[in-house]
Structure formats: structure tokens, C-alpha cells
Amino acid sequence: MPDATDRRILRQLLADPDASNSALADRAGVTTASLWRRVERMRAAGVISAIRSRIDWRALGWEVEVSLRFTLDKTNPRALDEFIAAAREVPEVTEIQTFLGSVDLRLSVIARDMAHWQQVYRDRILTLPHVSDSDALMLVSTIKDSAELTL
């Protein structure tokens, strides 16, 4: 279990994941060596499950991002597993979430432009199995995107 010092470090790390170890150590009030040791321990314990680089797809010329929400035909007990397995095979899918609510599942899908989006949608999305209903939210802009927790 993370102790109070671990939480202080996590709070700083989540607020500013690009800060250097020495800056984070300063803000958390620990030495750099202790910060490194504690971060490594939290990674080993799975409290920190990953530190990933974000890829900015817009910088690569992929201009379109769509949030697709699906309701599945739940009369088939394998519907969810089979849908997810098929969605993983679509290279343009960057996120898959499952839900308890009026929506069963959500995909983030990216495309180069609207013509490409139309092609991905027709060839790869409409062919996904067990869909009973879906709707699309087209991303205009991301105003906030943070992993911060009120630790």
C-alpha cells in the first residue's frame, strides 16, 4: 500500500508527468534517490502500471478522432468478448472501454481526414459483430486531459 510520501510523489507525478526527477523530488520534499526508489517500487507493485509516451496523432496528420458508443445485442453471451476481439484488430482504434449503463462500450477511433474516416467507418466499424445500436461523437477539441487524482 502506498504511504503518505508515495502519495505525495504520485500527486506531483500525475500533475506534471514531464517534470525531471529532481524537480519532482523537490516538490514532493524527498531526495532524488528516494523518489526514484519509491517510483520503481510502485511500478513493481503495479500501483503505477505504466509510464507511456503520448503520441500526438494530429501532429502526424491524423486529423479526425471519433468517440463511438455501442449498445450490443446481449442475447448472445459471447457478444462482448467477440466485439472486443474484433475491435482490437482495427488499427485505427486507440481506446476501448466497457461500461455499466445505457452504453455498453466505447471506442476511440482516429482517421487521417473525413474521406478516410468514412472508409474506416464503412469497412471496419460497421462490420463489427453484435451491434444493436451505436452513435458517434466527433472530437472538436480536447480542453483538459489529465490523469490527476485528488489524492
Added chain:
Amino acid sequence: MSGLDSIDLAILRLLAEDATRSAAEIGRSIGIGQSAAWRRIRKLGESGVLAGRRVVVDNAALGFGVTVFLGIRLAAKGRVSLEDFERAVTAIPEVQTVQHVLGQFDYRLRITARDISDFERILRRRIMTLPGVGQVEANVMLSEERLPGPLGALAGR
């Protein structure tokens, strides 16, 4: 940025998995020198393709057992400015993500709470009191996976 070659793509794949990999480690695993790897990583950073780090934590282990995705429709478009709504919603600490979208909703939000009653408090006190808020739809997240995206589709472009 265009003109990424297969080495750049391999670097992106490795860093998207683990951003703490050193240039030496990356160079070794794709068969180029440390300084060549370092130069490429710097170039990917400068062009904005590598857009910083994402720290993924086990929210449940830290006492945050509930993540909810909200769709929000503004009630009185034209009367409430988007800027006012956006300023107020981004100031809520439990709101991790705010996206302006087109479709059935105007905004989508990601909220992390300790439990369902904590979420209810956030919903009642923070979300329902936002300027211009109309229809709200909530879906409690059960599982999540992030995929590296179409890195393969960039090869040879």
C-alpha cells in the same frame, strides 16, 4: 510531421509502451547507436509527435474505485458562453478529461471518484451546477484498454 521511417515507428512503439526507456536501451533493441537513437527521439519530441508522458496508475489501489464517462448537452446554447462552461468544468479536480464534441452531446467528461456516493456528490454539487448544463448521461466504466494505434499504417509513407 511526415517522412517517418520504420526506425522512427519502432521508437514510437517502444516509447508508447514505456517512456522511461533510455536512448541506449532503445538503440540496442532496434540495432542503432545510442546517439542516433537520442537524435531521433529528440526530433520526434521537437515535431510534437511525442507529446509528453502519460502516467497510468491503478486507481482502485489508490482508493478511486469509480470512473464515470459523462455526456453533457448544454441547455441554453447562445445564452451561456462555451468559455464559461469550459472554465468552470476544467476547474473541477475530479474531472480528468473534457472534450468538446459534435453529436448527441456537446461535451464528454471523464470523472474519477472514490465510490458511487462520492460520484453522486460530484454530480450534484459540481456538475449539475455548471453554467448552462442540460441533459447529462452517465456511464460507469468497467474496463479500459489503450492501443498503440495505426503505427503500422504509417510505414513507407
